[in-house]
């Protein structure tokens with residue numbers, strides 16, 4: 293079982309907080325799509341013998357692509373790889389791109405899961421974030437997607453952003469749960485370097501929200517969504533029973549994936565690789581039949597750290613038997629730290645599973661890093 297990730301590096305405009313790789317100039321989009329198709333053919337051996345269970349268009353804003361551009365990539369995947377009959381095909385999308393016609397065409401061309409960047413239903417938040425859509429566009433697109441029969445929809449929301457009160461946060465969640473959206477990704481706003489937000493904070497145009505507020509909102513979301521029947525299955529992700537993102541769950545469970553497009557990462561169990569973060573150079577190298585990426589061979593310590601970092605963020609945690617069999621040296625050397633966390637009840641042992649105590653879930657990354665092999 294494996295997945296394919298396609299990075300579409302274009303957006304209409306730059307959101308203030310975003311440090312993903314994207315360009316707001318779209319002039320080389322057609323060539324770049326051709327190069328993505330070329331890279332898929334060039335690197336199919338990475339997943340030799342694997343059945344493709346998930347295909348994920350991320351970005352950037354993949355919904356900027358025309359239906360024929362998306363279809364050409366899906367066709368290449370079907371021609372070059374063994375694709376499962378039950379494949380999950382997800383498209384990240386922004387509401388302003390999802391006209392009724394486009395939604396209907398996406399559905400007919402085999403895209404059946406949408407991950408929609410809603411972020412907030414308040415115009416002042418959307419304006420501050422420099423989003424390209426309005427609140428009414430977000431509601432219209434959710435209405436249309438549901439009416440057209442999209443059963444698998446994720447909505448992204450941002451919390452701990454300046455101006456987002458607890459009341460506004462609950463209103464955002466209420467709108468989404470009233471729509472019956474089965475999967476929600478709730479992201480804590482982080483201030484990344486080289487973003488407009490970082491500049492605004494540095495020049496004191498904006499005061500970041502305090503840690504206390506961020507933690508309070510994190511648990512407010514958890515409590516609200518659990519009361520509506522959602523499972524908190526990953527630190528930022530909630531799903532109605534069975535409505536997990538299969539693609540992202542496979543990442544967190546250490547399954548293989550191939551990432552194509554500028555800045556995309558790949559993982560095959562033993563190596564991790566990443567593509568160049570520059571659209572023009574990505575195109576230039578592929579035109580010369582060169583793969584524009586680098587590979588790192590993972591040490592047992594790298595794989596152990598990765599297992600902890602991804603596993604401890606999920607409700608399934610990490611497995612004691614895997615620690616003892618696959619990472620025995622690393623586990624033995626950190627065992628006293630594990631024991632301390634178990635004694636403090638920050639880690640809980642449930643049968644074979646080691647999970648973070650939900651009361652400390654927000655500290656998952658820092659607990660994992662204390663257990664790392666340096």
Ligand code: SF4
Pocket residue numbers: 302303304305306307310311312314351352353386409
């Ligand atoms: S639309 Fe998404 S990828 Fe593009 S700038 Fe905004 S947050 Fe970043």
